[in-house]
Amino acid sequence: MSNVKEYFRKKQEDLKALAKRERRAEIWDKYVNNKGSRIRIAVIAGALLIMMLIGLVVYNNARIYTDYTVPVISARNDTSSTKYIKFNGKILKYSLDGVSYVDLEDNAIWTHTYSMQSPIIDMAETTVAIGEQKGNQIYIYNVKGLIGKISTASPILKVKVTEQGNVMVVLEDSDKTQINLYDSSGEEIAGSSASIAQTGYPLDISITPDSKKTMLSYLSVNTGLMTTKIAFYNYGAVRSSEGLNLVNSITYENCCIPEIKFLDNSTAIAFRDNGFSVYKGLQIPDEMVNIEFVDEIQSTFYSSNNIGFVFISSEEEEKYRLEIYNLDGELVFSEDFRMDYTRITMDENQIIIQGDTEWCIYNTKGKLIYSGEFEQPIIDIFTHNRIGTYTVIVSNAIMEIKLK
Numbered sequence: 001m002s003n004v005k006e007y008f009r010k011k012q013e014d015l016k017a018l019a020k021r022e023r024r025a026e027i028w029d030k031y032v033n034n035k036g037s038r039i040r041i042a043v044i045a046g047a048l049l050i051m052m053l054i055g056l057v058v059y060n061n062a063r064i065y066t067d068y069t070v071p072v073i074s075a076r077n078d079t080s081s082t083k084y085i086k087f088n089g090k091i092l093k094y095s096l097d098g099v100s101y102v103d104l105e106d107n108a109i110w111t112h113t114y115s116m117q118s119p120i121i122d123m124a125e126t127t128v129a130i131g132e133q134k135g136n137q138i139y140i141y142n143v144k145g146l147i148g149k150i151s152t153a154s155p156i157l158k159v160k161v162t163e164q165g166n167v168m169v170v171l172e173d174s175d176k177t178q179i180n181l182y183d184s185s186g187e188e189i190a191g192s193s194a195s196i197a198q199t200g201y202p203l204d205i206s207i208t209p210d211s212k213k214t215m216l217s218y219l220s221v222n223t224g225l226m227t228t229k230i231a232f233y234n235y236g237a238v239r240s241s242e243g244l245n246l247v248n249s250i251t252y253e254n255c256c257i258p259e260i261k262f263l264d265n266s267t268a269i270a271f272r273d274n275g276f277s278v279y280k281g282l283q284i285p286d287e288m289v290n291i292e293f294v295d296e297i298q299s300t301f302y303s304s305n306n307i308g309f310v311f312i313s314s315e316e317e318e319k320y321r322l323e324i325y326n327l328d329g330e331l332v333f334s335e336d337f338r339m340d341y342t343r344i345t346m347d348e349n350q351i352i353i354q355g356d357t358e359w360c361i362y363n364t365k366g367k368l369i370y371s372g373e374f375e376q377p378i379i380d381i382f383t384h385n386r387i388g389t390y391t392v393i394v395s396n397a398i399m400e401i402k403l404k
Contacts, residue, residue: 063369063387063388064368064369064370065361065369065370065388065403065404066370066404067372067403067404068372068401068402068403068404069401069402069404070399070400070401071400071401071402072104072105072399072400073397073398073399073400074105074106074397074398074399075396075397075398076106076393076395076396076397076398077106078093078095078100079095080395081095081096082094082095083095083121084379084380084382084393085121085123085128086382086383087101087123087128087143088125088126088143089385090102090103090104090109090143091103091104091106091382091391092123092128092141094119094121094130095119096115096116096117096119097113097114097115098111098112098113098114099111099112099114099130099139099141100112101141101143101145104382104384104391104398104400105398105400106398109143110144110145112139112141112145112146114130114137114139116130116132116135116137117132117134117135118132118133118134118135119131119132119133120132120133120156120158120159121159122159122160122161123161124161124162124163124209125163125209126142126143126163127140127141127142127147127161127162127163127164127165128140128141128142128161129141129159129160129161129167130159131150131156131159131169132156133156133157134155134156134157134172135155135156136151136152136153136154136155136156137149137150137151137152138150138151138152138156138159138167138169138182140161140165140167140184142165147165147184148165148183148184148185148186149186150167150169150182150186151186152169152171152180153171154171154172154173154178155171155172156169156170156171156172157169157170157171157172157202158170158202158204158205160205160206160207162207162208162209162210162211163209164183164184164211165183165184166181166182166183166184166189166207166211167181167182167183167184168180168181168182168205168207168214169181169182170202170205173193175195175196175197176193176194176195176196177193177194177195177196177199177201177202177218178191178192178193179191179192179193179202179205179214179216180192181207181211181214181235190235192233192245199218199220199229199231200218200219200220200227200228200229201218201219201220202216202217202218203217203218203219203228203256203257203258204216204217204257204258204259204260205217205260206260206261206262206268207262208262208264208265209262209264209265210265211235212234212235212236212265213232213233213234213235213236213262213265213285214232214233214235215230215231215232215233215260215262215268215279215285216230216231216233216260217229217230217257217258217259217260217270218231219256219257225253225254226253226254226255226256227251227252227253227254228251228252228255228256228257228272229249229250229251229252230249230250230251230252230257230260230270230277230279231246231248231249232246232247232248232249232279232284232285233245233246233247234247234283234284236283247283247284247285248284248285248286250277250287252272255272255273255274256272256273257270257271257272257273258271258273259271259300261302263302263304263327264304265282266280266281266282266285267279267280267327268280268285269302269307269327271297271300273297274292274293274297275290275291275292275293276289276291276300276307276309276325277289277290277291278307278327278328278329289327289328289329290329291325291329293309293311295311295312295321296311296312297309297310297311298310298311298312298320299341299344301344301345301346302346303346303347303348304348305326305327305348306324306325306326306327306332306346306364307324307325307326307327308322308323308324308325308344308346308351309322309323309325310322310323310341310344311323313336313337315336317338318336318337318338319337319338319339319340320336320337320338320339320341321334321335321336321337322334322335322336322337322344322351322353322362324346324351324364324366332364332365332366333365333366334366335362335366335368337353337360339353339355339358339360340355340356340358341353341354341355342354342355342356342378343380345381345383346364347383348364349363349364349383349386349387350362350363350364350369350383350387351363351364352381352383354378354380354381355378356377356378357373357374357375357376357377357378358371358372358373359371359372359373359374359378359381360372361387363387369387370403374392374394376394376395376396376397377394377395378392378393378394379393379394379395380392380393381393387403388402388403389401389402389403390403
């Protein structure tokens, strides 16, 4: 009898164990299915979020604004000679007496005093150099303040700075062109000297962010013929066939090239008085785009991926024609406008045309998205991270405005 009881007891325990296993399997199946559902829900939610963000960008780029609000305003406490540049999302103010780095509400982050008769400035992404033209001093700053000082033996003509704080300087040296490269401690890294009669007069210089390549524009006038030479120098491992730093040079006849710029380590642009050129090459830059204009250029400006020009309009009811090109030399858009302007700036999203008191904004597709006027004369306008919010400096105040 005990054997029978033991048999049924064991059978009952086996059934309970089987039921537990089936229950665990059922729970696991539900977990797996629920996990799959959660993944599907997460994928759908992510796709919807991306669509919403794309829609928001498209909406902001296509939206037309008609007015603005002023959530923040502060009185200017500087002199009328103070100049402003946008620097790493904030504002750098400089004058004859010194420089200040302030936030968008004009709160000082750091200040540094100096005395200069004619300060000139150049900026990399987080580094700034301020030198005294025809003087001998250069100060180097980053977002935390002064990081270095350079003293030159000859008068300074031009200054260019890199992200690392290296500074390329054109020095006035009688009948020669002296170009030196310094680190932020003032130590000379490299230098070159050439007769102006041989190379021409240096109009502009540029240096790559990694400090390995330089670009110079030289103007020469011989027997009434004007020529400009663009010269590329590589201070890295690459040399010319003669073992020199000069790796490429291109000569342009009957034109002047007053402005050149490396946009990154492998792309450079040159603004000629009759058009523009784009050069590409990581080691040896060469001309990839050459666009010539018939009309006289009135103004030039650029961003990291577009180049802009202003011409006199051929339309009777308009004054100017705005043209934007990409780095492949293709016309992105052309638009006529009437406003008398004092400055035009462009970033990856928008173009701001600034007048005495008037201003207007185009997106990079050529659509006018805002046109308005201030009561006070405009000193400068700085963009924020997105279209619709700006810092505007007028004659007596600094304002943050939001378009609506």
